Amino acid sequence: MIRPRAFTVPCRIAIEQSAAHFHAHVELDGDLAVEPGDRVRVHGDPVRVPFGESAVFERTATVVRAGPLLRAWTRAVAYLGLTELYEVSFTSGSLR
Template identity: 45%
Template structure:
């Protein structure tokens, strides 16, 4: 991996989407043990997975990992804490909007 070049790798993965009262999540696990580092991008191939309420769907797919350049990785680490603060600007509420 160079300072300005991006590497891509295609990896097998397992996607789990849960739409249940006790758990609302979507997880991707790389079946070959690949690791994603700061600044890397992941694109899971295939149609969107839409789970109805009460369902958990597990599918095997392929994903493309685009590795960040050294400069992008450094920048992501340097500014990552600021991005986290954006997550603090919303909350979940039981109120319904009219």
């Protein structure tokens, strides 16, 4: 059996919580691409950012690469989930 490949990498977490922006982004060092099925776990204590502020934290993250079967399964499930967004109507004429 082929096991997923796991490794630890430094990362940067940028968090902002304001009226204009509400986001948390994780950037892995070395411009590592995260592919479908891969898992990323950021290590460290939970962080809180008060409303109206932003903060940047340096942490480490463990990346577990998905195997070929899990990667294919994730892509298939994502594609099928996308079809739920299609709106299909069998009525004659437009909806008002």
